[in-house]
Amino acid sequence: MSQAVSPVEITTPKNTIPLKATNCQKNTTMNQNDESSRPNTPTPSEVIRKKKDVQRQLKQLAKPVVWRFVLALSVDWMVIVGAMLCAGMWPTWWVCLASVLVIGTRQHALGVLGHEAAHYTATRYRKANDAIGMLLCFWPIGGSLTGYRRFHQRHHRHLGTEHDPEMHFFQSDEWKIPVKTAAPVWRFIKGCLGMQILDYAKLIRSLLPKTKTEWVGIPIWWACFALILWVLDSLWLLGLYAIAIPTVFWALIELRGWTEHRGIAETHRYKTHWLFQQILFPHNVWMHYEHHQWCYIPFFNLPKARALDETTPVVQLRDVFEFLGETDHEAYARNNGSHLTLDHFSDQVLHCS
Ligand SMILES: [Zn+2]
Numbered sequence: 001m002s003q004a005v006s007p008v009e010i011t012t013p014k015n016t017i018p019l020k021a022t023n024c025q026k027n028t029t030m031n032q033n034d035e036s037s038r039p040n041t042p043t044p045s046e047v048i049r050k051k052k053d054v055q056r057q058l059k060q061l062a063k064p065v066v067w068r069f070v071l072a073l074s075v076d077w078m079v080i081v082g083a084m085l086c087a088g089m090w091p092t093w094w095v096c097l098a099s100v101l102v103i104g105t106r107q108h109a110l111g112v113l114g115h116e117a118a119h120y121t122a123t124r125y126r127k128a129n130d131a132i133g134m135l136l137c138f139w140p141i142g143g144s145l146t147g148y149r150r151f152h153q154r155h156h157r158h159l160g161t162e163h164d165p166e167m168h169f170f171q172s173d174e175w176k177i178p179v180k181t182a183a184p185v186w187r188f189i190k191g192c193l194g195m196q197i198l199d200y201a202k203l204i205r206s207l208l209p210k211t212k213t214e215w216v217g218i219p220i221w222w223a224c225f226a227l228i229l230w231v232l233d234s235l236w237l238l239g240l241y242a243i244a245i246p247t248v249f250w251a252l253i254e255l256r257g258w259t260e261h262r263g264i265a266e267t268h269r270y271k272t273h274w275l276f277q278q279i280l281f282p283h284n285v286w287m288h289y290e291h292h293q294w295c296y297i298p299f300f301n302l303p304k305a306r307a308l309d310e311t312t313p314v315v316q317l318r319d320v321f322e323f324l325g326e327t328d329h330e331a332y333a334r335n336n337g338s339h340l341t342l343d344h345f346s347d348q349v350l351h352c353s
Contacts, residue, residue, distance in 0.1 A: 104248020146210035160265030191251025272317040
């Protein structure tokens with residue numbers, strides 16, 4: 001697969017704080033040496049065998065299963081249609097508000113599935129993969145598969161470096177570390193209210209379509225959607241659907257701006273509550289660490305991929321947010337094998353470290 005980026009392809013970040021050798025690391029080395037003298041230490045042939053076994057399992061996990069993708073997509077769309085039906089049947093302000101919230105979370109879920117299609121993990125038939133990704137994931141959120149794919153491939157290839165296009169987003173003072181405890185929550189609320197609409201517009205400008213098919217297809221898709229709603233005498237629901245994109249959908253994308261790579265050149269490896277997984281981080285998008293390790297593995301197999309790496313620490317989501325606040329950032333990076341990204345920190349922190 002052309003999009004697959006193995007960990008060795010990811011360039012060493014330039015703009016990072018190198019980790020110092022610590023007593024902790026030295027002790028670890030000593031302990032490893034001690035263990036090597038123990039009788040149950042794996043032999044070189046056992047290590048090679050285990051490595052081959054992991055590679056074999058990764059190969060199995062990398063197979064796209066179209067029905068699983070279509071099932072996830074169908075559930076998301078059913079929730080969207082259900083929320084629109086509710087608003088159509090009981091058009092009170094609070095039902096409409098709840099509908100926008102629900103629609104926005106599922107538009108985000110469509111975006112996550114679109115991300116899968118950008119990695120060719122929906123189905124192994126590339127034309128079908130792209131058709132599904134465009135018609136049912138990207139176009140309904142006003143995005144472009146080809147624009148996103150180009151942007152995102154560069155993100156994987158140059159993660160945490162100045163060539164990573166994501167590094168150019170989230171650079172305003174509000175994103176600088178340390179942030180106040182409630183700052184991400186406040187920003188999320190502001191995002192839901194549409195107050196970050198200019199940042200959303202900035203992203204869309206970076207993801208413009210790369211093919212004529214998409215330049216023509218996106219407006220046609222929206223015209224067809226409007227026509228269906230007009231025939232159903234519910235054209236106003238188009239506004240309800242559309243308003244969720246630069247508000248709730250965008251607020252959720254920004255939330256991931258905090259949790260995925262903020263402050264480090266690699267990826268935060270965290271776990272979170274089941275409810276948050278479903279509402280805020282659908283389709284295992286919270287397993288972003290594993291995605292960056294093996295971006296050719298479909299979303300539904302990421303839990304199995306996670307189980308293959310028992311050595312890299314997994315923190316709680318709240319630990320990630322604590323790291324974004326007033327804390328020992330170097331200790332977090334050291335404990336998790338990460339490198340701090342200078343660009344993400346305020347001058348005040350840099351002068352202290
Ligand atoms: Zn990706």
